[in-house]
Amino acid sequence: MSNDIWVWIGAILTLGTYSVLYKDNPVYRVLEALFVAILAGHSVVINWFNFQKPTIVNRLGEGKELIVVIPLLLAALMYFRYSRKFAWLARYPMAFLMGIGAAYVLTKNLKPMFLTQARATMLPLWVPGDFGATINNWVVVLGVASVLTYFFFTVKKTGPVHGFSRIGRIYLMIAFGALFADTVLGRVSVTLVRFQFLLNDWLGLGI
Amino acid sequence: MEVSIFTKLDSLDRRWIFAFQALVFCIVILNPVGLALNVGDQVRTAFEAIESLPEGSIVWFATDYQAANAAELEPAAIAIFKHCMQKNLRVISGSTWPEGGAMMSRLINYVAPEFPDKEYGVDYLNLGYRPGGQVWLQQLTDDLPAAVGGIDHFGDPISAYPIMEGLEVIQDVAMIIGIHVGTPGTPEYIRVITDPHNVPMITVLPAVSVAVTMPYLASGQLVSIVASLRGGAEYELISGFSGTAMTGMDSQSFMNLTIVIFVILGNIGFFYNKYKEGSSGGGGDNV
Known part of the structure; x- marks a missing residue:
């Protein structure tokens, strides 16, 4: 068994967290609250030392960079949302953020998120000498076209359109299945590492 | 009335599944069998x-x-x-x-x-x-x-x-x-x-x-x-x-296999019960 107090703490917290699998209990609830509290406290401290102190306190206090006052004032306006009388003042920084956000996304998204992705689906349906690539390209092109048809709501889905959209639905089901399997795989991996920790690091068993 | 194994499977308390999975993890971590691992x-x-x-x-x-x-x-x-x-x-x-x-x-x-x-x-x-x-x-x-x-x-x-x-x-x-x-x-x-x-x-x-x-x-x-x-x-x-990932792959493979087996057994129980309800004329949800 381990002599390290931190390994013991980790083991006890792990077992306490897994106790919810039997049934909900006070130990699990305490650990859940502890987790949230640590995360929140950590974020506050890290934000202060990694960002707020060097960029606001140091730049304004030591560097005398008065331009920092503008974002500070905008940030301060956000707190007026707690006042019914002056809540409208909080709309200015929100409008500022939304304006920047929308413009930023619009200018940055077009090529990498749309054009490049669309181009990647425009594949040759016959690749000479590579039967595997040909099949692969057919799967991709058919999948993109049929799923888009499935979400095409301005045409009544009858006849061939209905049949093609059904293919899209099958593609979606396969995709959801793959996503779910990936999720299970991820959870298994996390559990596995915790068991390795309990058996190897804590109890000193195994290899 | 005797309860069939399929009915039991369909309504198995999930805690038994958790316990079984924990057991599989412990056995395979402590006794790795050295399944082949290929680089993709x-x-x-x-x-x-x-x-x-x-x-x-x-x-x-x-x-x-x-x-x-x-x-x-x-x-x-x-x-x-x-x-x-x-x-x-x-x-x-x-x-x-x-x-x-x-x-x-x-x-x-x-x-x-x-x-x-x-x-x-x-x-x-x-x-x-x-x-x-x-x-x-x-x-x-x-x-x-x-x-x-x-x-x-x-x-x-x-x-x-x-x-x-x-x-x-x-x-x-x-x-x-x-x-x-x-x-x-x-x-x-x-x-x-x-x-x-x-x-x-x-x-x-x-x-x-x-x-x-x-x-x-x-x-x-x-x-x-x-x-x-x-x-x-x-x-x-x-x-x-x-490192730790390589030594854990046996456990991961066995656990994935366990999950697949449970999914198959659960579905067998589900469809068997559905069939029994249909053949006995008992109605039931048409899932």
């Missing part, structure tokens, strides 16, 4: 991409994850970090996630003892977390030292570190290793840095994120995806830096 194309591509970098190149570790994801992602991150050290590459990390700086410190703690000749500030550097998400990534493309406020994760000035030589903007790095679990993550890096500035990126992902990230691989916007603990095990194998 994705991990091989990632390994060769890092292998091809010239000595002294800067690799940016985007440690955009938190403690909850460490179990799944750290084995791959550690193996890649060790590979970089072996290749005499310079590793610099930054994060858009509050715990990212602490995660990089953990990686350094795992890797540094194996490379006693490597120094902090010379061969690797932890710039830590900075808020702003995608906007901060944009700042990195304009002026990296200014974007990090001129200090590292521990508050020390980065101008004193030799590793920062020649690094003015993030486009100066030779490769990005994105260890990502959510937003900001791989799409944000592609949107702001890798696609507009042609910086190659390998991304280390949890299993749940792999399927939705595959289109970026197909479009050529990613060099490779190192997926989950399995990817970590493959990277440990190909790089020769064995």
Whole structure:
């Protein structure tokens, strides 16, 4: 068994967290609250030392960079949302953020998120000498076209359109299945590492 | 009335399944059977991409994850970090996630003892977390030292570190290793840095994120995806830096098999009961 107090703490917290699998209990609830509290406290401290102190306190206090006052004032306006009388003042920084956000996304998204992705689906349906690539390209092109048809709501889905959209639905089901399997795989991996920790690091068993 | 085994299966208390899975984990971890592990194309591509970098190149570790994801992602991150050290590459990390700086410190703690000749500030550097998400990534493309406020994760000035030589903007790095679990993550890096500035990126992902990230691989916007603990095990194998992922692959395989068996048994119970209800004329839900 381990002599390290931190390994013991980790083991006890792990077992306490897994106790919810039997049934909900006070130990699990305490650990859940502890987790949230640590995360929140950590974020506050890290934000202060990694960002707020060097960029606001140091730049304004030591560097005398008065331009920092503008974002500070905008940030301060956000707190007026707690006042019914002056809540409208909080709309200015929100409008500022939304304006920047929308413009930023619009200018940055077009090529990498749309054009490049669309181009990647425009594949040759016959690749000479590579039967595997040909099949692969057919799967991709058919999948993109049929799923888009499935979400095409301005045409009544009858006849061939209905049949093609059904293919899209099958593609979606396969995709959801793959996503779910990936999720299970991820959870298994996390559990596995915790068991390795309990058996190897804590109890000193195994290899 | 006698209850059939299929009815019992259909209504089996899930705690029995948890207990059985725990038992399988314990047995296989303590008695590994040594199932064969092969290196897949994705991990091989990632390994060769890092292998091809010239000595002294800067690799940016985007440690955009938190403690909850460490179990799944750290084995791959550690193996890649060790590979970089072996290749005499310079590793610099930054994060858009509050715990990212602490995660990089953990990686350094795992890797540094194996490379006693490597120094902090010379061969690797932890710039830590900075808020702003995608906007901060944009700042990195304009002026990296200014974007990090001129200090590292521990508050020390980065101008004193030799590793920062020649690094003015993030486009100066030779490769990005994105260890990502959510937003900001791989799409944000592609949107702001890798696609507009042609910086190659390998991304280390949890299993749940792999399927939705595959289109970026197909479009050529990613060099490779190192997926989950399995990817970590493959990277440990190909790089020769064995770790916890490789030893856990037996357990992972047996657990996956167990889950598949339970899914099949559960479905047999479900369809049997449905059939029995139908044949007895009992009605029931037409699921």
